[in-house]
Amino acid sequence: MADIELYLVRHGLAGERGTYANDDDRPLTDEGKKKTKQVAKQLHQFGLQFDLMLTSPLVRARQTADILMDVGLAEQLEEFEALGHGGELQTWLEWFDTWKSTGKTLALVGHEPDLTTWTERLVWGKAEEKLILKKAGVIGLLLPTEVSPVANSQLFWLSPPRFLIS
Amino acid sequence: MADIELYLVRHGLAGERGTYANDDDRPLTDEGKKKTKQVAKQLHQFGLQFDLMLTSPLVRARQTADILMDVGLAEQLEEFEALGHGGELQTWLEWFDTWKSTGKTLALVGHEPDLTTWTERLVWGKAEEKLILKKAGVIGLLLPTEVSPVANSQLFWLSPPRFLIS
Numbered sequence: 001m002a003d004i005e006l007y008l009v010r011h012g013l014a015g016e017r018g019t020y021a022n023d024d025d026r027p028l029t030d031e032g033k034k035k036t037k038q039v040a041k042q043l044h045q046f047g048l049q050f051d052l053m054l055t056s057p058l059v060r061a062r063q064t065a066d067i068l069m070d071v072g073l074a075e076q077l078e079e080f081e082a083l084g085h086g087g088e089l090q091t092w093l094e095w096f097d098t099w100k101s102t103g104k105t106l107a108l109v110g111h112e113p114d115l116t117t118w119t120e121r122l123v124w125g126k127a128e129e130k131l132i133l134k135k136a137g138v139i140g141l142l143l144p145t146e147v148s149p150v151a152n153s154q155l156f157w158l159s160p161p162r163f164l165i166s
Numbered sequence: 167m168a169d170i171e172l173y174l175v176r177h178g179l180a181g182e183r184g185t186y187a188n189d190d191d192r193p194l195t196d197e198g199k200k201k202t203k204q205v206a207k208q209l210h211q212f213g214l215q216f217d218l219m220l221t222s223p224l225v226r227a228r229q230t231a232d233i234l235m236d237v238g239l240a241e242q243l244e245e246f247e248a249l250g251h252g253g254e255l256q257t258w259l260e261w262f263d264t265w266k267s268t269g270k271t272l273a274l275v276g277h278e279p280d281l282t283t284w285t286e287r288l289v290w291g292k293a294e295e296k297l298i299l300k301k302a303g304v305i306g307l308l309l310p311t312e313v314s315p316v317a318n319s320q321l322f323w324l325s326p327p328r329f330l331i332s
Contacts, residue, residue, distance in 0.1 A: 045332050123296045130289045132308070132322040142298070156298040158324040166211050166332060 007107040008139040012036035014060035050074040051103030056083035056110040065109040083110040125151030134160040173273040174305040178202035180226035206237045216240040217269030222249035222276040231275040249276040291317030300326040
C-alpha cells in the first residue's frame with residue numbers, strides 16, 4: 001500500500017488571548033482571514049486535493065478549515081476533538097489506523113505546539129521543539145501504512161505563509 | 167548575537183549519470199535550467215537576500231548558483247570544496263565559526279544526500295534520512311551563534327520546487 005500524504009495546517013491569526021471569556025471562542029482577525037484565504041488559494045493552485053480534512057473544533061481552527069473548504073481543497077470536513085486542547089497523538093493514531101485504507105491524502109487543521117509535536121513524533125519519534133510553524137503555515141508528511149507511522153514518517157514540506165503568498 | 171538564517175538549495179535537474187566521463191562535469195538540462203530560474207525568481211520575489219552564497223564546485227551546482235546570482239539573490243558567490251563530493255559538515259562548521267560574525271543570511275548550493283544530512287545534524291544532532299529535498303528544492307534553518315549549531319538549530323522551511331512555482 002502506498003504512503004499517505006498528510007498535510008497539517010495551523011490556524012490563521014486570531015484575536016488576542018484574554019479578549020474572550022472562553023479562549024476556545026477566539027475567532028480569526030480580518031487580517032487572519034485574509035492571509036488564510038490567500039494561503040488556501042495558493043494550495044489549491046498547487047493542485048492539492050485532500051480526501052478528508054479533520055479540524056480542531058475551536059473557533060479559530062474551524063474558521064481556518066472552512067476557508068480551506070471554500071476553495072475546494074477537500075471532499076469532506078469533520079471536527080476531531082483531539083486536535084484541540086493539546087490532544088493526544090495516540091488518539092489520532094488509533095483513528096488513522098482505521099482510516100488509512102480509505103484514502104490517500106489527509107489534512108489536519110489545528111494548533112501549536114501540537115502540530116509540530118505530532119510531526120516530530122511521527123518523523124523522529126520524539127518532540128524537541130525544533131520545527132517552526134507560523135500561523136497559516138503548512139507541513140507535509142509521508143506516512144507509511146504497513147508499519148506504525150511513529151518515527152517512520154518523512155517530512156517533504158514545511159512553509160510559513162510568507163513563502164506561500166507571492 | 168541574533169540567529170543566522172541559513173538557506174540550503176539543491177542543484178537543479180542535471181544530465182544523466184554516465185553520460186559524462188567525469189561525473190563532476192554533468193550540467194543542468196534545459197528543463198533543469200528553466201525550473202531553477204523559476205525558483206530563483208520566486209525566492210527573489212519573497213524578498214530573500216543572502217550576504218554570501220557558497221556553492222559546490224561541481225558543474226550542476228555551480229550553474230544553479232549562477233542562476234541564483236543572476237536574479238540578484240546574493241551579494242557574493244564563492245566555491246566551497248566541502249559542498250561537493252560528500253564533504254564533511256565539520257569542515258563547514260569550522261568555516262562558519264569564523265564567518266558568523268560577518269553576516270546574517272547565508273546560502274549553500276549543493277547535493278543530496280549531503281544537504282539533508284547536514285540539516286538533520288544541525289537540527290537533531292544525527293542524520294536519519296527523514297527529510298525529502300527535491301532537485302531545486304530549498305531548506306531554511308535558524309542557526310544559533312552563541313553555541314554550536316549542531317543539534318541546536320531550528321527548521322522553518324523545506325520546500326520542493328512544485329510548491330514554489332505557482
